[in-house]
Amino acid sequence: MQNIALLERIYPGRRAELKRQILNCALQQFIQQGIESTTIEMIRDAAETSVGAIYHHFKHKEGIVSALYISALKDQATQRMQALQQSQNLKHGLYAVIHSYLDWVEQYPDFARFLYAASYSVQQGIHAETLKQENLQRNLQLGQWLALQPDAEYMIAVPVELRLSLMIGPTESYCRAWLSGRVSPLPTDYANVLAQAAWQSLNAFQM
Amino acid sequence: MQNIALLERIYPGRRAELKRQILNCALQQFIQQGIESTTIEMIRDAAETSVGAIYHHFKHKEGIVSALYISALKDQATQRMQALQQSQNLKHGLYAVIHSYLDWVEQYPDFARFLYAASYSVQQGIHAETLKQENLQRNLQLGQWLALQPDAEYMIAVPVELRLSLMIGPTESYCRAWLSGRVSPLPTDYANVLAQAAWQSLNAFQM
Amino acid sequence: MQNIALLERIYPGRRAELKRQILNCALQQFIQQGIESTTIEMIRDAAETSVGAIYHHFKHKEGIVSALYISALKDQATQRMQALQQSQNLKHGLYAVIHSYLDWVEQYPDFARFLYAASYSVQQGIHAETLKQENLQRNLQLGQWLALQPDAEYMIAVPVELRLSLMIGPTESYCRAWLSGRVSPLPTDYANVLAQAAWQSLNAFQM
Amino acid sequence: MQNIALLERIYPGRRAELKRQILNCALQQFIQQGIESTTIEMIRDAAETSVGAIYHHFKHKEGIVSALYISALKDQATQRMQALQQSQNLKHGLYAVIHSYLDWVEQYPDFARFLYAASYSVQQGIHAETLKQENLQRNLQLGQWLALQPDAEYMIAVPVELRLSLMIGPTESYCRAWLSGRVSPLPTDYANVLAQAAWQSLNAFQM
DNA sequence: AATGAATGAGCCTTCATTCAT
DNA sequence: GATGAATGAAGGCTCATTCAT
Numbered sequence: 106m107q108n109i110a111l112l113e114r115i116y117p118g119r120r121a122e123l124k125r126q127i128l129n130c131a132l133q134q135f136i137q138q139g140i141e142s143t144t145i146e147m148i149r150d151a152a153e154t155s156v157g158a159i160y161h162h163f164k165h166k167e168g169i170v171s172a173l174y175i176s177a178l179k180d181q182a183t184q185r186m187q188a189l190q191q192s193q194n195l196k197h198g199l200y201a202v203i204h205s206y207l208d209w210v211e212q213y214p215d216f217a218r219f220l221y222a223a224s225y226s227v228q229q230g231i232h233a234e235t236l237k238q239e240n241l242q243r244n245l246q247l248g249q250w251l252a253l254q255p256d257a258e259y260m261i262a263v264p265v266e267l268r269l270s271l272m273i274g275p276t277e278s279y280c281r282a283w284l285s286g287r288v289s290p291l292p293t294d295y296a297n298v299l300a301q302a303a304w305q306s307l308n309a310f311q312m
Numbered sequence: 313m314q315n316i317a318l319l320e321r322i323y324p325g326r327r328a329e330l331k332r333q334i335l336n337c338a339l340q341q342f343i344q345q346g347i348e349s350t351t352i353e354m355i356r357d358a359a360e361t362s363v364g365a366i367y368h369h370f371k372h373k374e375g376i377v378s379a380l381y382i383s384a385l386k387d388q389a390t391q392r393m394q395a396l397q398q399s400q401n402l403k404h405g406l407y408a409v410i411h412s413y414l415d416w417v418e419q420y421p422d423f424a425r426f427l428y429a430a431s432y433s434v435q436q437g438i439h440a441e442t443l444k445q446e447n448l449q450r451n452l453q454l455g456q457w458l459a460l461q462p463d464a465e466y467m468i469a470v471p472v473e474l475r476l477s478l479m480i481g482p483t484e485s486y487c488r489a490w491l492s493g494r495v496s497p498l499p500t501d502y503a504n505v506l507a508q509a510a511w512q513s514l515n516a517f518q519m
Numbered sequence: 520m521q522n523i524a525l526l527e528r529i530y531p532g533r534r535a536e537l538k539r540q541i542l543n544c545a546l547q548q549f550i551q552q553g554i555e556s557t558t559i560e561m562i563r564d565a566a567e568t569s570v571g572a573i574y575h576h577f578k579h580k581e582g583i584v585s586a587l588y589i590s591a592l593k594d595q596a597t598q599r600m601q602a603l604q605q606s607q608n609l610k611h612g613l614y615a616v617i618h619s620y621l622d623w624v625e626q627y628p629d630f631a632r633f634l635y636a637a638s639y640s641v642q643q644g645i646h647a648e649t650l651k652q653e654n655l656q657r658n659l660q661l662g663q664w665l666a667l668q669p670d671a672e673y674m675i676a677v678p679v680e681l682r683l684s685l686m687i688g689p690t691e692s693y694c695r696a697w698l699s700g701r702v703s704p705l706p707t708d709y710a711n712v713l714a715q716a717a718w719q720s721l722n723a724f725q726m
Numbered sequence: 727m728q729n730i731a732l733l734e735r736i737y738p739g740r741r742a743e744l745k746r747q748i749l750n751c752a753l754q755q756f757i758q759q760g761i762e763s764t765t766i767e768m769i770r771d772a773a774e775t776s777v778g779a780i781y782h783h784f785k786h787k788e789g790i791v792s793a794l795y796i797s798a799l800k801d802q803a804t805q806r807m808q809a810l811q812q813s814q815n816l817k818h819g820l821y822a823v824i825h826s827y828l829d830w831v832e833q834y835p836d837f838a839r840f841l842y843a844a845s846y847s848v849q850q851g852i853h854a855e856t857l858k859q860e861n862l863q864r865n866l867q868l869g870q871w872l873a874l875q876p877d878a879e880y881m882i883a884v885p886v887e888l889r890l891s892l893m894i895g896p897t898e899s900y901c902r903a904w905l906s907g908r909v910s911p912l913p914t915d916y917a918n919v920l921a922q923a924a925w926q927s928l929n930a931f932q933m
Numbered sequence: 934a935a936t937g938a939a940t941g942a943g944c945c946t947t948c949a950t951t952c953a954t
Numbered sequence: 955g956a957t958g959a960a961t962g963a964a965g966g967c968t969c970a971t972t973c974a975t
């Protein structure tokens with residue numbers, strides 16, 4: 106299973122085996138029947154453990170949700186940063202970010218689906234503030250990277266608040282459609298055109 | 313309250329007053345604490361009715377959710393169609409759709425928030441199939457309108473599955489950000505640039 | 520059942536019938552197996568209702584405990600006050616209080632047992648502060664009554680903090696012994712000697 | 727810590743160090759949050775051991791409760807017996823018992839509080855019968871001692887069942903009040919008056 | 934002797950829904 | 955049409971206890 110690979114990156118070692126097992130099974134259940142509709146019992150059945158073991162590793166049900174959410178976000182961010190660091194300028198960076206996003210979604214569709222489904226539920230959870238901060242941090246990082254590029258002035262006319270939406274909006278929109286089954290062509294098939302389109306859309310501000 | 317205006321369009325007449333009252337209060341609760349976390353009791357308290365009255369007007373809790381969801385979608389679609397019908401060509405149509413979308417979100421932020429929050433929950437509900445069909449229908453309608461325009465060939469090179477994402481992706485992305493408080497400038501402030509950007513992004517396929 | 524009589528005084532009317540029924544059954548269970556060991560299920564079985572009905576009338580399990588505790592205390596206090604109001608001086612008052620206490624314990628042994636058993640659990644509960652205040656109030660009332668009697672000077676030499684313990688200590692001690700089965704003669708059999716002994720014990724301060 | 731001194735008397739030696747440590751920490755937790763509300767985990771945290779170690783020294787949770795209860799009772803009884811053995815007659819004995827009781831409560835308020843709190847819970851435990859026997863035994867011992875005194879006839883008119891309540895009732899009542907914070911003067915401050923009052927109260931039977 | 938992960942029965946509580954008045 | 959007391963299935967979570975290491 107692909108998901109296990111991701112989880113092993115976040116929770117390495119043999120001692121965390123059960124933890125990964127629980128998380129992986131919970132993930133499946135969450136995307137199959139929804140987070141709220143998934144009971145601890147279901148997770149226990151799927152993971153072939155005991156209720157106690159689940160609560161031993163994660164304090165609450167929300168602990169499981171948080172762990173999955175944070176894992177996914179972390180992994181996604183790591184991959185994006187790696188992609189960015191190999192880019193030499195704005196345009197390459199944009200392409201890299203979009204490619205990395207699409208790759209990740211295609212590689213971990215379960216996690217991607219979960220990320221979309223959980224975003225609402227997580228915003229109201231206990232770690233809401235923490236996650237908000239981390240998200241802000243990530244966006245700032247991206248902003249800083251952009252500002253340091255040789256062709257940074259290309260973006261100068263684009264309102265800061267709009268940038269992220271213009272760059273990633275269509276990509277995200279397509280991923281949502283793909284994950285929900287509304288469209289079938291693989292996201293990565295459109296990676297280049299989505300990147301190109303995003304780049305073009307920034308052109309609207311060049312005069 | 314703005315929301316009442318929308319509801320009056322969908323459920324007109326004095327006999328539906330309590331219905332609107334219940335729906336409006338339920339809407340508030342739903343976006344405040346989440347759909348699943350809102351109990352019938354809470355809605356009763358807010359709407360100052362009885363449990364029985366609620367069940368008299370809506371068969372289930374999901375009946376309330378559906379009613380709200382369908383109302384919002386219907387209203388949004390109506391407004392979009394009106395905007396489209398006044399447009400003479402593709403470019404104008406694109407502008408009209410984006411303007412209409414941003415206007416609606418800004419006018420009914422509660423409904424918009426609810427729409428995003430409910431989308432997942434509704435997909436698993438009883439009316440899932442119906443709603444899916446209606447959504448498909450709406451997209452088809454839009455597609456047909458596009459095909460009938462004098463400058464329809466401008467889109468010919470754009471893969472069908474990608475079209476919606478390119479046109480509405482950044483707009484939707486920005487609305488989400490605004491509704492969640494991540495950015496503050498009003499969506500309509502960026503209506504023109506978002507439309508222009510969308511138009512430009514289609515340029516990527518023109519060679 | 521005697522207990523019902525007490526409960527009818529506190530919760531009168533036909534609409535509270537189920538409430539009384541639940542409280543009475545809960546009381547039995549509480550003194551039979553202890554408060555913590557009694558489950559809601561047991562109470563439901565005994566009272567022949569539904570879990571929901573119990574939670575409809577009392578918000579928590581502790582709500583039941585509180586209701587019983589407060590009912591008992593209120594009834595006991597009422598009876599004591601009635602006894603006091605018919606007394607003309609300190610000595611008569613002391614006799615009246617002791618008689619009233621013993622009467623009450625003998626008439627409502629279940630409530631009395633519960634009062635002793637719950638005192639600890641209730642002190643840590645939500646209403647701890649309220650109950651503490653009410654208790655203080657009651658003691659103050661008693662103190663005021665004492666101060667108004669013609670022979671009030673008899674007590675003048677007795678430290679305030681000690682008064683209650685000297686007056687009611689042996690009586691309470693005997694009641695505990697009787698309720699737990701350590702002794703068998705009825706408390707009221709010793710009413711006069713207990714009152715006399717209490718009066719004599721105050722003599723220790725008369726020189 | 728005072729409590730350790732008591733525990734060292736009951737469980738002497740270096741080998742029992744951990745045992746004492748566990749008991750002392752458990753005691754604190756018990757009086758802080760109640761016996762039932764204290765979990766083994768809490769005790770483990772406080773005592774800085776492992777769950778296994780606790781179960782190695784005490785078979786059950788109740789084993790800890792029993793050990794504490796019996797320790798306290800034993801220590802209290804020992805101290806009382808020592809006091810009695812130095813008394814020459816009834817009056818001196820009464821004074822000695824009351825002084826000893828007040829001293830002990832003041833010296834080990836934690837244990838005293840625990841004794842009051844646990845009495846109910848222990849009565850329903852596994853060792854209920856044993857403890858009841860021991861208690862009876864102790865009371866008998868006291869009765870025998872009383873009967874052997876030169877001035878034993880002073881008590882002859884006092885009903886047997888009443889004796890303990892008259893002698894110790896006010897003292898116990900005051901200790902409860904002090905331990906719960908309702909009154910502040912130290913119990914030993916009132917030792918003499920409480921003893922004198924108890925002696926006087928027996929006078930009520932002298933005619 | 935010590936450790937702490939794992940077990941699982943059982944408890945309190947919630948809440949959508951029904952129905953007699 | 956309106957009311958709200960009553961129902962009861964089901965879920966999250968606790969915690970004493972065991973046992974492999």
